[in-house]
Amino acid sequence: MSREDYEVVIGLEVHSELSTKTKIFCSCPTKFGAAPNTQVCPICMAMPGTLPVLNEKVVEYAVKAGLATNCEISRNSKNDRKNYFYPDLPKAYQISQYDKPLCKNGYIEIETKEGKKKIGITRIHIEEDAGKLNHDEFSGGSLVDLNRAGVPLIEIVSEPDIRSSEEAELYLKKLKSILEYIEVSDCKMQEGSYRADVNVSVRKKGDTKLGTRTETKNMNSFKSITREIDYEIERQIDILEDGGTVEQETLRWDDVSGKTFAMRDKEDADDYRYFPEPDLVAINLSEEYIQNIKKELPELPESRKERYLKEYNLSEKDANIITASKYLSDLFEGAIKVCNNPKAVNNWIISDISRILNETETEPIEIPFDSNQLGKLVILIDKGTISSSIGKKVLEELFENPRDPEEIIKEKGWIQISDEGAIREVVKKVLEANPKSIEDYKAGKEKALGFLVGQAMKETKGKANPKMLNKLFLEEI
C-alpha cells in the first residue's frame, strides 16, 4: 500500500499560561524569570496545613477563552485532584478539572488550501502549573524551583479533527491568536506559556476505528511540532507497512536528531486517581456572569479581517497575515491613526517588518517600537522628508533602538535633500565628471540615466530626493 492509502488523525492538547497577576491558589506573583524560589509562599510550596483559594480571575479568563472558541460554559463546575509523585509537584497532586470542565463543545475555524475547516474543541479546563527542575552543575543533582508552581493554566483539548501537520500548525496559530486577542495569555512559546501535547495516529482510509496513537509532550515551537508530526506519520506508516503494530506510548521529541523517543517509566501505567478536590467549593456561575463576560469580549481576528477588507481594501492574504497576530493588528490600526495611510502601513508590515521578524525569529509581541513610531515613519516618507530607502534604514533602527523616527534621521543626518539649488549643483558635478554617459544617453541608452542618478545618490549618501534628481538630470543634459 502507498502513503496515500493512509489517513492521519491528530489531536492537540494545548496548555496556555494565563496572564493573571497572581497564581491560581495563592497571591504570589506569576512574573517569568525571577530568581529561583523567590515567588513562593507556604501555599504554593505545599507546606502542611495550607489550603488553596481559587483566584476568580482565572475562572473569568477561562470563560473568556471558552466564549471566544464557541464553547458551552458550564454553570456548575468543580476542581479535581490529579495525583502523582514528582519533585516539581510539591503537593503530590495537581489541582485540575476532570469530569466537569469549565468549557466544552466548542470549535475554531482554520483556512486550509481546500477552504474553511472547523476544528472541534472538546473542552477547556483550568489547572495549576508545576514547578521546574534545574540541573545543579555542582552536585550533579536536581534543584527544585517552585516559582512556576501554581501559575494558572488552561488546557484546551481539540477533537481529533486535524489531518496533517499543516492543519495542526494552522490550528495552533489560530488558537494562539484568539488567546492573544482576548488578552488571557501572552502565549510566549519560548517561555513555555503556550505549549502543546501532540497526539498522532494513522489508519487506512475508510476505517472508522481510530488507529493507536502516540503522544508527544510539551512541544513549544511550530517548527518542531510540524517536523514531529511528519516524522511520526512516516514512522507509524512504516511500522504498519512492515506488518507491525504501533504502540500506545508517550514520546519525547529530539529537535537535534529530528526523531521521537519513548519516555522512560513505561512500566507505570498512568493512574492519576482523580477525585473531587475537597479543599475547594464547587464553581457555580450565574447566567448573568457569563453574559457580562460575553459582552466585554474584544473584537476577534475574524471580524477584524472582515473590517480590514472593507474599510482598508486590504487583500485577503494581507488581512490574514496582519490579523493573525493581535500585536501586528494593533500596530496596524495604531499606525493608521497617526498617519492615515493604510496602504503604506500595510506594506511596511507585510514586507519589511515581517521579513525582519522572520530573519530574527522574533514574535510580533516582541516588536520593540510602537504604532506611533511606525506612523511617524510613514508620515516622514509621505512628506518627502526621507526617501523610502532611508525609511528602511529607519525601520532597522527602530528594531535596534526604538525612538522617535524624527530624532533618528536628525541624529543620523538622513534628511532628504529636496532643495532644488543644492541638487542642481550635484547634478552638474556628476555630469561634468561623466561626459561619456551623456553621450550614451543621447545615443538612446536609457540605462545611462540610471547610472548618473546612482552617482548623484552616492554623492549625497542617498539623501537626494530621487524624483527631483530625475527631473533635473533631464533638464541639464
Added chain:
Amino acid sequence: MHITELTVHELQEKIKKKELTIQQITNAYINRIEEKEKDVQAFVTSLTEEAKNESEKIQKKLDNEEIEGKLAGIPIGIKDNICTKGIKTTCSSKMLEDFVSPYDATVMEKINNENMINLGKLNMDEFAMGGSTEYSYFKKTKNPWNLNKVPGGSSGGSAAAVAANMIPWALGSDTGGSIRQPASFCGVVGLKPTYGLISRYGLVAFASSLDQIGPITKDVKDTAILLNIIAGHDKKDTTSVEIEKKDYTKCLKNNVKGLKIGVPKEFYGEGINEEVKKSLYEAIERYKKLGAEVEEFSLDVAEYSLATYYIIACAEASSNLGRFDGIRYTYRTSEFKDLKELYKKSRSEGFGQEVKRRIILGTYVLSSGYYDAYYKKAQQVRTLVMNEFDKAFKKYDVILTPTAPTVAFDIGAKSNNPLEMYLADICTVSVNIAGLPAISIPCGVDKEGMPIGMQLIGNKFCEETILNSAYTFEQDLKFRENYKPEFKI
C-alpha cells in the same frame, strides 16, 4: 481547690478579683506538668520555659493596661497537628520529627491575639489516624484515670493533659471522633463543631472533607468560651462558612424544658458495652426529669457509616499525605539510588504502620476500576446519611448516643487489631460524614471508675442547642465534683 483544678471561667473570676496573677497560674501549671508528665506523657513539645517569660510579659502588659482581653495569660495546649510558627509541628510522626512551621494556623493567630499562653504541643495518633494515641511515633500517652489504659485518640494528648490538670483546656481535631472519643475516655468535654464553622487553615490535613478543629475542656462553659474565640469564616479556607458571629456562652440557659431528644436505637445495640448502655439510660431518665421530651427512633446510618467513613477518609488521606515525600521538609532516607527509591524508602521509613495501612487503602479505593465501587458509592451513601439526619432533625432538637461503645481500654489491647480499633469510632463517624456538630460530656463511670461519655448531636450550626443541653445536664449531674482521676495532687 488547687489552681490547676479550676476551669478557665473560674480562673478568669480569680484574675478579675486579683486573687490570682497570670504568673501564679502559669507557674502552677508548669509545676504540675513537671510533676505529672512522666506518668501521663501528653506532650510532644513542652513550652514551659517559654511560658515563664511569656507570663511575665503578659502580666506587665496587663498591669500597664497595654492589653485587655479576658483570656490574656490563660494557658492552653495545642494538638501537634495544628501549625505553630517557629515551634515544631510533628503530627507525632517520624516524617515531621523536625518540621517547624513557617506560619501560624488561623486558630493559632486567634489564640495568640487573645494573648493566651501556649504550654506545648500535645501527643496524638500519627497524623490523627487512630483511636488510642498508641500510634504516636514518640510516646504512648496514658489515661490519667488509670495509667494502664489508653486516653483514646487521636487527640489523646489533649484530653489526657486536660484531665490531668496539666493544662486548663486544649485544642484538638476531629475527623471521625478524635476529639469526642478521647474526651469520653478521659472524662472531659469535647466538641466537634459543624464542618465549616472553624477554619482548617494550618491544620495538617488528614481527611479534608471531615476534619474540624475543636475545644477540649473541663466543662461546657469553657467549651463555649473557646468556641467564641476560634469560630468564624476565614478567607484562607473557602470551606469555612460565613455566618453571623455568636456568643456561645449566652445559650447556656440551664433549662431543657420542652427540648426534643431523639434516641436512635441503632446506637444502643450490639457491640455497645452494657455499663455504657446503663449509664446512657440513666442520662435519658435525667433529661426526662429535667423536662426534656425523649423519644426512641430509628436512624438507619450506623451500619453503613463506618465503611463509608473509612473509604472517604483513607481516600483523602492517601492524597493529602502525598506531599510527605522526602523532598523538602520531611524525613529523608539516608541512602537511595534514584528518585523512585528516595520516595519509596523515605515514605516506608517515615510513616508508621497505621498511616501506611490507610494510604494503601485510600490509594486502592481511588484506583481506576475500583473508584465507582468504593469511592463513588461511599459518596452516595454519604448523601443518604445526610438525608437521614435531616429527617431526624425535623423531629428532634438533639440526638443522644454513647460517644464510644466502651470505656477506655487497656494499653496494647487493640493496637494490633485494626478492625477492632476502627469499631471504637462506630458512634462518632456518622457525625463527621454528615458535617454535624456533636459534643461529648461525661455521664458517669463504670465499675472500675472509668468515665463514660455521652454524645449530643445537633443540626448544622446549631452548636447552641447542644451546648445548652450539655450544660443543663452537667449542672444537674455535677460530674466534676463527684468524680476525678485517681491521681493525687
